[in-house]
Amino acid sequence: MLPSYRNLYGIVSLCISVLIFTPVQAYEKLSDETLSSLPRPNSDFDIHNGALLSPILQTRVPGTPGSTAVLNHFADFFQTTLPKWNVEVHNSTSKTPKSKGKDVPFRNFIATRDPPWAQVGDVGRLTLVAHYDSKIEPEGFIGAIDSAAPCAMIMHAMRSIDAALDKKWTALQQQGLDEFVEEVEGIQVIFLDGEEAFAEWTDTDSLYGARALATHWEDQFYPATSEFKTPLSSISMFVLLDLLGAQSPSIMSYYETTHWAYQNLGELEKRFKSLKQFKATSKDPWFIDTEKDVHNLTPSGGVLDDHVPFLARGVEILHLIDFAPFKGFPKVWHTIDDDGEHLDMDTVEDWSMLVTAFAAEWMELEGYFDHPKAASARRDEEHAASEAIRLNKKTEL
Numbered sequence: 487m488l489p490s491y492r493n494l495y496g497i498v499s500l501c502i503s504v505l506i507f508t509p510v511q512a513y514e515k516l517s518d519e520t521l522s523s524l525p526r527p528n529s530d531f532d533i534h535n536g537a538l539l540s541p542i543l544q545t546r547v548p549g550t551p552g553s554t555a556v557l558n559h560f561a562d563f564f565q566t567t568l569p570k571w572n573v574e575v576h577n578s579t580s581k582t583p584k585s586k587g588k589d590v591p592f593r594n595f596i597a598t599r600d601p602p603w604a605q606v607g608d609v610g611r612l613t614l615v616a617h618y619d620s621k622i623e624p625e626g627f628i629g630a631i632d633s634a635a636p637c638a639m640i641m642h643a644m645r646s647i648d649a650a651l652d653k654k655w656t657a658l659q660q661q662g663l664d665e666f667v668e669e670v671e672g673i674q675v676i677f678l679d680g681e682e683a684f685a686e687w688t689d690t691d692s693l694y695g696a697r698a699l700a701t702h703w704e705d706q707f708y709p710a711t712s713e714f715k716t717p718l719s720s721i722s723m724f725v726l727l728d729l730l731g732a733q734s735p736s737i738m739s740y741y742e743t744t745h746w747a748y749q750n751l752g753e754l755e756k757r758f759k760s761l762k763q764f765k766a767t768s769k770d771p772w773f774i775d776t777e778k779d780v781h782n783l784t785p786s787g788g789v790l791d792d793h794v795p796f797l798a799r800g801v802e803i804l805h806l807i808d809f810a811p812f813k814g815f816p817k818v819w820h821t822i823d824d825d826g827e828h829l830d831m832d833t834v835e836d837w838s839m840l841v842t843a844f845a846a847e848w849m850e851l852e853g854y855f856d857h858p859k860a861a862s863a864r865r866d867e868e869h870a871a872s873e874a875i876r877l878n879k880k881t882e883l
């Protein structure tokens with residue numbers, strides 16, 4: 487990403503927020519019991535031999551064997567741990583300032599899980615995004631915060647909610663409630679390729695994977711009777727994680743229409759801390775704009791990153807990047823020091839808990855987690871009954 491502000495995007499996002507009435511997105515808070523018993527990644531985030539993170543901590547410049555190895559790691563993970571997810575690779579090619587006229591392949595990894603009754607085109611999706619490519623320079627650059635760690639956080643979050651998703655969807659189907667669900671919501675992961683510039687960051691030397699995918703999805707039409715027109719419009723929110731894994735992050739809120747979701751993350755941060763479920767001990771808030779009113783956000787326009795081609799096409803964006811005007815990017819940004827050893831592992835783990843909890847609240851999974859610690863967990867039948875009441879409230883029958 488580029489450490490500069492572009493007022494153009496501030497103007498664009500202002501217009502969007504004036505013109506479009508934010509749709510009401512279902513969102514249900516997790517109980518303290520659930521928050522306190524969500525699984526932690528523990529040794530799976532070990533930087534030397536952890537199952538999730540360590541395979542990503544290698545150079546992975548687009549089109550190189552390192553990139554293929556990491557892509558295979560994602561594919562293996564979903565195949566073995568999350569077999570109900572639908573996985574695809576979106577391919578494109580482009581020349582780069584360093585490719586001497588040759589085409590470089592860019593491969594975006596996409597994994598999706600929809601409710602079993604959902605028709606293609608009728609399901610909106612919470613979309614969690616990080617880039618997996620690493621910068622070509624300096625030689626040997628690993629990019630641990632940029633963005634190996636964010637990829638691992640998303641992987642941990644998805645495996646942590648998968649069984650609860652199953653349980654909820656099965657319960658709804660068994661109760662015959664699936665047909666009353668008005669907003670059919672699935673979930674999607676995108677690991678983008680080619681975020682980094684090969685030479686100097688320009689509009690054409692950066693965001694290779696994101697630009698190709700946004701264009702492709704904009705032109706791919708669902709059947710005319712579908713709820714959504716294209717895969718692009720079926721993105722309920724594009725949550726981009728980048729430059730995360732340094733101690734004491736500062737995350738700004740950039741977009742009025744997604745400030746409510748940002749504030750939910752801020753609240754989750756507070757709750758995790760007060761429940762003593764965060765390992766990182768810094769008292770400074772991560773979500774520094776949580777108390778701000780939606781109309782008083784700093785009109786910076788944001789940081790250029792993978793969301794830009796999607797933002798330009800009207801997709802709702804939540805950009806989680808460790809950046810603030812008073813401190814810039816994390817110290818190791820774009821240096822050879824951005825490696826596994828420089829990650830603050832407590833913070834990396836805590837992030838994965840936050841992403842888990844946010845996705846669980848978005849997918850409304852309270853009551854569907856098995857937690858041995860919590861005696862007060864609602865039983866399945868009780869839960870199905872309360873779900874029925876909730877659905878009735880939302881549905882005009």
Ligand SMILES: *[C@@H]1O[C@H](CO)[C@@H](O)[C@H](O)[C@H]1NC(C)=O
Pocket residue numbers: 574575576577
């Ligand atoms: C992308 O390329 C890979 C081979 O590198 C292939 O297996 C895959 O099917 C391609 N994806 C699509 C959507 O065509």
